[in-house]
Amino acid sequence: MGLKLNDIRKSFGTPPVNVLKGISFEIKDGEFVALTGRSGSGKSTLLYVLSSLDPPTSGSLKVDGREMESLAPSDLHQFRNLHMGFVFQFHYLLPELTCLENILMPARKTGRQVELQKDALKLMRDFEVEHVKDKVPGKISGGERQRVAIARALLLKPKYLFADEPTGNLDSASGEKVMKIFEQVNRKHKTTVIMVTHDMGYANRAKRRIGLKDGAVEFDRKSKDR
Amino acid sequence: MFFLAVRQLLSRPRQTLLALMGITLGTAAFLTISGIMLGFRQLLINQLINSTAHVSISADKPPVTEHSLDGVFFPGALVHWTVPPFAKDESPHLEYPQGWFDLLDKAPEVKAYSPQFTAQVLLARTKLSRPCQLVGVRAAKQALATDILDDMVAGNFMDLDKGGFEVVVGSGLAEKLGIRQGDTVNVTDAKGQAYPAKVAGICQTGVNDVDDSTAYGPLDFVQRVGQAPGEVSQIVVRLYNPDLARQMAAQWSLLTKEKVQSWDEANASFTNVFKIQDLVRFILIFVILVVASFGIYNILNNMVNQKRGEIAILRSMGYEEGDITRLFLLQGVALGALGGLLGMVLGTAFCLYLQTIPITGAAAIIKVSHVLVAWRLPNYIYGFSMAFLSGVLSGYFPARAASRMSPIDILRSEG
Ligand SMILES: Nc1ncnc2c1ncn2[C@@H]1O[C@H](COP(=O)(O)OP(=O)(O)OP(=O)(O)O)[C@@H](O)[C@H]1O
Numbered sequence: 001m002g003l004k005l006n007d008i009r010k011s012f013g014t015p016p017v018n019v020l021k022g023i024s025f026e027i028k029d030g031e032f033v034a035l036t037g038r039s040g041s042g043k044s045t046l047l048y049v050l051s052s053l054d055p056p057t058s059g060s061l062k063v064d065g066r067e068m069e070s071l072a073p074s075d076l077h078q079f080r081n082l083h084m085g086f087v088f089q090f091h092y093l094l095p096e097l098t099c100l101e102n103i104l105m106p107a108r109k110t111g112r113q114v115e116l117q118k119d120a121l122k123l124m125r126d127f128e129v130e131h132v133k134d135k136v137p138g139k140i141s142g143g144e145r146q147r148v149a150i151a152r153a154l155l156l157k158p159k160y161l162f163a164d165e166p167t168g169n170l171d172s173a174s175g176e177k178v179m180k181i182f183e184q185v186n187r188k189h190k191t192t193v194i195m196v197t198h199d200m201g202y203a204n205r206a207k208r209r210i211g212l213k214d215g216a217v218e219f220d221r222k223s224k225d226r
Numbered sequence: 227m228f229f230l231a232v233r234q235l236l237s238r239p240r241q242t243l244l245a246l247m248g249i250t251l252g253t254a255a256f257l258t259i260s261g262i263m264l265g266f267r268q269l270l271i272n273q274l275i276n277s278t279a280h281v282s283i284s285a286d287k288p289p290v291t292e293h294s295l296d297g298v299f300f301p302g303a304l305v306h307w308t309v310p311p312f313a314k315d316e317s318p319h320l321e322y323p324q325g326w327f328d329l330l331d332k333a334p335e336v337k338a339y340s341p342q343f344t345a346q347v348l349l350a351r352t353k354l355s356r357p358c359q360l361v362g363v364r365a366a367k368q369a370l371a372t373d374i375l376d377d378m379v380a381g382n383f384m385d386l387d388k389g390g391f392e393v394v395v396g397s398g399l400a401e402k403l404g405i406r407q408g409d410t411v412n413v414t415d416a417k418g419q420a421y422p423a424k425v426a427g428i429c430q431t432g433v434n435d436v437d438d439s440t441a442y443g444p445l446d447f448v449q450r451v452g453q454a455p456g457e458v459s460q461i462v463v464r465l466y467n468p469d470l471a472r473q474m475a476a477q478w479s480l481l482t483k484e485k486v487q488s489w490d491e492a493n494a495s496f497t498n499v500f501k502i503q504d505l506v507r508f509i510l511i512f513v514i515l516v517v518a519s520f521g522i523y524n525i526l527n528n529m530v531n532q533k534r535g536e537i538a539i540l541r542s543m544g545y546e547e548g549d550i551t552r553l554f555l556l557q558g559v560a561l562g563a564l565g566g567l568l569g570m571v572l573g574t575a576f577c578l579y580l581q582t583i584p585i586t587g588a589a590a591i592i593k594v595s596h597v598l599v600a601w602r603l604p605n606y607i608y609g610f611s612m613a614f615l616s617g618v619l620s621g622y623f624p625a626r627a628a629s630r631m632s633p634i635d636i637l638r639s640e641g
Pocket residue numbers: 012013017019037038039040041042043044045046638
């Protein structure tokens with residue numbers, strides 16, 4: 001099934017500035033894709049469109065065979081809640097809540113926060129942040145925050161994980177941990193990972209790399225070794 | 227979202243407390259002021275009803291003018307007076323009291339009534355004398371139609387029905403003339419004729435104007451003093467439900483030329499003061515709560531702006547616009563509701579405390595021993611509703627703004 005894009009275009013403002021200029025490709029379930037390109041090439045814009053946060057100006061996006069544009073808003077919200085996880089350059093953790101409560105926020109939407117507490121703790125153990133579960137985000141390190149944010153994105157075992165420069169704010173050791181986590185969920189849970197990154201090292205570890213240039217696909221390669 | 231709303235409020239204890247205090251104090255101030263105002267007002271009204279009765283029917287003859295005599299001396303002719311007549315009836319009395327008695331006996335709304343005849347006299351003991359309204363009553367009827375028995379400070383009001391010429395004197399008047407129960411006083415009529423009377427008791431309505439100038443006597447004696455045997459100058463009526471006074475008065479005045487007045491019409495100046503007091507009271511709470519609302523609005527608005535990123539991530543997790551609206555609206559509502567509740571508690575506590583404060587020295591119009599507080603449910607309902615409403619309103623606008631933010635725009639501007 002996966003994600004299928006057909007001639008996606010996106011423009012902003014009047015007169016319209018074309019940011020995405022006709023993008024078509026398909027991402028199959030279980031892929032690990034790195035989106036690369038220079039600053040301003042449209043990576044974030046494409047990621048938002050892919051994740052149905054932002055509708056395209058024209059073109060079609062099919063997720064699991066369903067045309068996203070035809071979905072009712074409430075179905076779209078539910079779909080995102082259950083099947084999509086997001087990680088951004090900033091962690092956006094809620095400062096009033098403990099890390100554990102933060103991770104459980106997606107479950108709270110459907111009232112399953114108690115039921116999923118064990119899963120949350122397991123994720124924290126896997127990501128080596130169990131020791132901060134009762135701390136508020138303001139009292140832990142940047143790397144720990146980002147891993148808590150990833151745990152939050154993965155709590156409901158989404159089919160798709162969207163990440164926009166998840167290592168952008170991290171030192172190399174923390175960045176490496178994040179990368180390891182992504183590879184692990186991709187391998188173990190067959191989660192489709194789509195990651196925007198500037199870091200060529202990380203990009204090269206992805207199974208597939210899509211390069212953008214001025215709003216169009218410049219290259220689309222699969223790695224040979226993995 | 228309630229969970230998160232509460233946590234967000236608790237994470238800013240100082241701001242929350244400040245906002246809460248505004249609402250609480252506003253509500254408490256309203257309840258306290260209302261309680262005291264209405265407490266004293268109720269006392270005043272009771273005294274007024276007591277002294278004027280629920281409805282009073284009194285003779286009110288217009289002055290005699292040249293037109294009053296049209297057609298009397300020269301029927302059909304146009305009369306020119308060299309000196310036009312102008313005069314007022316000397317002893318105003320009801321035209322046909324028995325008709326009123328029959329009507330009042332039958333009316334189901336009427337609890338009791340008391341016919342009265344009032345004469346202007348001089349009350350004298352030794353060399354001191356004072357002008358006085360001597361109200362002639364049948365004690366048994368007067369006791370049912372007014373609260374006079376509760377107002378007795380000495381003696382027995384019912385003694386007026388014993389058959390002798392006895393009087394019950396207002397406390398202020400008694401004090402000024404040095405009269406005690408059992409004394410004998412001289413009642414002097416307008417023509418200078420003096421009648422000795424025994425003081426059967428002293429009464430105190432609490433309304434100084436009344437207590438300083440009123441005495442009660444048996445109806446037939448007062449009629450004799452006023453040289454108006456058998457006449458009745460007014461009837462005071464007590465209803466089962468005082469709120470019907472105005473309606474009954476209006477109904478009865480259609481039947482007659484006499485003046486029929488409800489207690490609130492008779493004291494229209496007070497009623498007007500009450501209206502102004504109420505207006506001031508409501509404006510006061512309104513202003514306080516508007517200020518408090520602005521405080522909450524400000525806090526929530528700042529919070530919404532600080533939390534743009536978090537709003538975006540919640541949206542990306544599948545939380546909907548409605549959830550975001552609820553998140554901030556709930557905080558306003560929580561502040562309003564909690565502030566309203568605390569305000570009711572604080573206001574009640576304050577009123578309870580005020581009730582214990584004794585008033586020393588004579589109050590201007592009314593004698594009371596303590597600060598009076600009225601406990602009225604509508605005040606509580608109104609106070610709480612206003613607090614709640616200000617919470618809702620001050621939460622609504624930031625909440626709506628937050629829900630309308632596009633998560634994409636936020637992510638783009640922050641990331
Ligand atoms: N709302 C908008 N209105 C106008 N122009 C926009 C808007 N959003 C994005 N753009 C433009 O679209 C282009 C692509 O933006 P985008 O954020 O997708 O780039 P990016 O590849 O993610 O860059 P970076 O690596 O710096 O994050 C930029 O030139 C940007 O100015």
